[in-house]
Amino acid sequence: MPLKNTCIVSGAQTKFGKLDGVTLREMFTEAVDKATVGAGIDKKDIQAAFIGTFIPEMLIHQGHTAPLLLDYAGLKGLPATRHEAACASGATALRAAIMAIESGFYDTVLVAGAEKMTSVSTNRVTEALAAAADDEFESSLGLTxxxxxxxAAVAHMEKYGTTEEDMARVAVKAHDNASTNPLAQFQKPVSLEKAMTPRYVAWPxxxxxCxxxxxxxxxxVLTSTEKAKEYTDLPIKVVGTGQASASMNLSDRGELTSFEATVSAGRRAYDMAGLGPKDMDFAVVHDCFTIAEIIASEDLGFFEPGQGAAAVKDGITARDGDKPINxxxxxxxxxxxxxxTGVKQAVVVYKELMGDAGPNQVDKNETGIVxxxxxxGATCVVNIMRRADA
Ligand SMILES: CC(C)(COP(=O)(O)OP(=O)(O)OC[C@H]1O[C@@H](n2cnc3c(N)ncnc32)[C@H](O)[C@@H]1OP(=O)(O)O)[C@@H](O)C(=O)NCCC(=O)NCCS
Known part of the structure; x- marks a missing residue:
């Protein structure tokens, strides 16, 4: 049964990038202010906060971030809980908020995510991020x-003939789309030739x-269907949500060209929404590496296994293609x-559904998946959102 009670009534992000001199709490406050007072929502309406942060202990020596950030953002006193699921921290916070609204426990809640990564060296960040792998079998042995x-890329290349050029095309599309997004870290298109520059990080x-x-x-800000009328004529409904987990250790996986938690979380979200891959007008997927976007596009059922790269090459996943991705x-x-990231991705879907994505607006925008x-892929969350008038 599709979810019935959960609506999104605002969404915002700060600029992403190397924000010298801006602290975690300042970035958090800016995003919260934009999503509340900036959207005409009184902070007094917020009843609880669900917050995603991943590695502040390791990068800025700060734990217990939920009460700290909430206090700084002028929301002291509310129930505030931090959600940590590596790069899915934001989406697990969002999913907890969805369940809290859907159940009727709260009327109006804040979901937010933040990370300050650039104040330490790349080596230090790489080591900290590796905490999201299995320390006993992977990270302690040097796997980053x-x-x-x-x-995963090598496995996909071996099994399906995917090439380095195929992966570079995902980067070209991403930079092209970001070139008109003023909040993006990189705002310049890159040529295929440049994306193919052989500066290897980990072959291929x-x-x-990266x-x-x-x-x-x-x-x-999420709120109940009833309450949403007070904020907007066009709330965005969350109609399906799915979450799944898989073994941390890659050597315990049967398949390296597909992430089983994506397949399961996607199926759960589709089943709940009563919709399928063909019903998704556009998608926002976790492209931490270009191969991850190709695999996600197959795991979510948009393309047959092994066909994700061809879809990029044929322009199907371009902003003006049949299935725009990112x-x-x-x-x-x-x-x-x-x-x-997980919160920002949902904000992108919200803006596209609202028709508020400026030059990055997709043509068909009734239903989106994130x-x-x-x-x-040891934790995966998939959410499906629809315009209330769809
Ligand atoms: C790819 C990576 C190693 C590059 O780090 P680095 O070698 O320290 O790069 P620098 O920060 O010194 O930047 C060098 C140049 O490359 C550019 N650059 C850095 N990362 C880039 C990226 N991912 N894509 C494109 N350009 C990038 C910088 O803007 C800079 O350009 P400039 O010389 O024109 O100013 C780093 O971005 C990384 O580790 N990325 C992966 C992060 C990750 O694993 N996240 C979690 C995923 S699960």
């Missing part, structure tokens, strides 16, 4: 996230196959402040 996704993945290291925050630029070019995963 570019390395993990390189393994090159610089342009999402960058970023600072940023995002926030949104129309505002994705993690790859907008940036990936890990705890903020996919966020953590680690090598």
């Amino acid at each position: 996230f570019p390395g993990v996704f390189a393994i 993945l090159k610089l342009f196959d 999402s960058p290291i970023s600072d940023g925050a995002a926030a949104m 129309p505002m630029g994705g993690l790859k070019a907008v940036g990936h402040p890990v705890g903020a 996919h966020n995963f953590g680690g090598t």
Whole structure:
């Protein structure tokens, strides 16, 4: 049965990128202010907060972020809970909020995510991110996230003939879309030739196959269908939500060319919404590396296994294609402040559904799907959203 009670009435993000001199709490506050007072929502209406942050302990020596950030954002005293699921921290916070509204426990809640990553070296960030892999079998042996996704890329190349050029095309599309997104970390298109520059991070993945290291925050307000009328004539409904997990350790997976938690979470969200892949007008997927977008497009059922790369080449996933994917630029070019990403992705779907995406607006915008995963897909959350008038 589709969810009936959960609506999104605002969504906003800060600029993503290397935000020198801007602290975690300042970014968080900016996003929250934009999503509340900036959207005509009184902060007094918020009853609870669900917050995603991933590795502040390791990057800025700050734990217990939920009460700290909420206090700074002028919401002291509310129930505030931090959600940590690696790069899916934001989406697990969102899903908890969806369940709280759907059950009737709260009327109006805040969902927000934030991460400050650029104040330490790339080596330090790489080591911290590796905490999202299995320490006993992977990270302690030197396997990092570019390395993990390189393994998936090699498997996809071996099984389906996917090429480095195929992956580079995902980067070209991402940078193209981000070039008109003023909140993106990278706002310049890149040529295929540039994306193919052989600066290998972990073969076959090159610089342009990787999402960058970023600072940023995002926030949104969820409310009940009844209450939503007070804020907007056009609430966006959450109609399906799915979450799944898989083994952390890649060597325990039967298949490296597909992420089973994406398949399961997607199926659960589709079943709940009573919709299927063909009903999705556009998608926002977790493209932490270019191969991840290709695999997600297959795992979510848009294309047959092994056909994701061809869909990019044929322009099907372009903003003006039949199945636009990451129309505002994705993690790859907008940036990936890990705890903020899952919330920011949902904000993108919200804006596209509202017809509020400016030059990044997709043509068909009744129904959108958002996919966020953590680690090598050991946690995955998929949500389906629709315009209330669809
Ligand atoms: C790819 C990566 C290693 C590059 O880091 P780096 O070598 O320290 O790069 P620098 O920050 O020194 O930047 C060098 C240049 O490359 C650019 N750059 C950095 N990362 C980039 C990226 N991902 N894509 C495109 N350009 C990038 C910078 O803007 C800079 O350009 P400039 O010289 O024109 O100013 C780093 O971004 C990374 O580790 N990404 C993956 C993050 C990750 O694993 N996230 C979790 C996913 S699960």
